[in-house]
Amino acid sequence: MSNAELPRELLSDRIYDMIRASILDGSRLPGSRVVESEIARGLDVSQAPVREAVKRLVHAGLVTSEPRRGSYVTEISEDEFGIARELRAALERVGARSAIASLTPADLSDLRSIVGRMKLAVAASDWAEFRSLDTKFHARVLLIGNHAVLSRVWDALEPLLVSQRAIGDPAYTGKKDVVIQWHEDLISALESGDAEVAGAAFFAHASGALGAD
Numbered sequence: 001m002s003n004a005e006l007p008r009e010l011l012s013d014r015i016y017d018m019i020r021a022s023i024l025d026g027s028r029l030p031g032s033r034v035v036e037s038e039i040a041r042g043l044d045v046s047q048a049p050v051r052e053a054v055k056r057l058v059h060a061g062l063v064t065s066e067p068r069r070g071s072y073v074t075e076i077s078e079d080e081f082g083i084a085r086e087l088r089a090a091l092e093r094v095g096a097r098s099a100i101a102s103l104t105p106a107d108l109s110d111l112r113s114i115v116g117r118m119k120l121a122v123a124a125s126d127w128a129e130f131r132s133l134d135t136k137f138h139a140r141v142l143l144i145g146n147h148a149v150l151s152r153v154w155d156a157l158e159p160l161l162v163s164q165r166a167i168g169d170p171a172y173t174g175k176k177d178v179v180i181q182w183h184e185d186l187i188s189a190l191e192s193g194d195a196e197v198a199g200a201a202f203f204a205h206a207s208g209a210l211g212a213d
Contacts, residue, residue, distance in 0.1 A: 011045060015053035023062055023073055023163060024128035030164055031075035034063055061159025074163040084160045089207035091153055092138060096186075096202035097195040098145030107144050108187060111137060115183045122176040130176075134167050137183060141190070141202070 019039070022028045036054055040047045054071055057063035065071040076084070099107075114137045121130035135158060142150040161167050182205060189201035 012049040012052040021128040034071040092206040093199040093203035095142040097199040
C-alpha cells in the first residue's frame with residue numbers, strides 16, 4: 001500500500017513519527033524550518049496529513065508555529081537553555097532521591113531493559129531510537145517516587161531538552177559505549193540505597209558534568 005492509499009489518520013501518525021525522528025537524530029536542527037508543502041511533495045501525499053502531524057508536534061513542544069514565520073523546530077535562547085538545564089539537573093536530583101524510598105526490583109529491571117535497548121540502538125546507529133530511550137529512562141526514574149509533580153515538570157521540560165539536543169546529543173563525538181556506561185552507573189547509584197549518592201549522580205549527569213547526557 002502506497003502512502004497515498006493509507007488512511008489519513010495512519011498516514012498522519014507515520015509523518016509525525018518521521019519528523020520527530022528527524023529532530024531526535026539531529027537531521028533537523030533547532031530553528032530549522034518545517035515546511036508542510038515540501039514534506040508533502042517529498043512523500044507524495046496531500047498537505048492535510050502533514051498539517052495534522054505538524055500540529056501534534058507543536059502541541060508536543062518540539063515544533064513552534066508563528067504567523068508569517070511558519071513552523072520550525074523549537075529554538076530557545078542560550079540563557080533560556082541554561083535555565084532549562086539547571087531545572088533538569090535539580091529535578092533529576094530530587095527525583096533520584098525520592099526514588100530510593102520506593103525502588104523495587106521491578107523498577108530496576110525496567111531501567112536495565114531500557115539500557116539494554118539503548119545498547120541495541122547504538123549498535124544499529126539508530127540515534128533517534130537511542131534518544132527516545134534516553135528520555136524514557138529519565139522519565140521512568142521520576143515515576144518511581146510516585147510524586148505527580150515531578151512527572152508534570154518533566155513533561156514541561158522534555159520538549160525543550162529534546163529539541164535543543166540536551167538529551168543524548170546526536171552531535172556527540174565521544175564513544176557511545178561510555179554513554180551507556182553512564183546510565184548503568186546511574187542504576188548502580190539507585191541500587192546503593194543512598195539518597196544522597198543517587199541524587200548527586202543524577203545531578204552530575206543531567207547538568208552535563210560528564211560531557212554528554
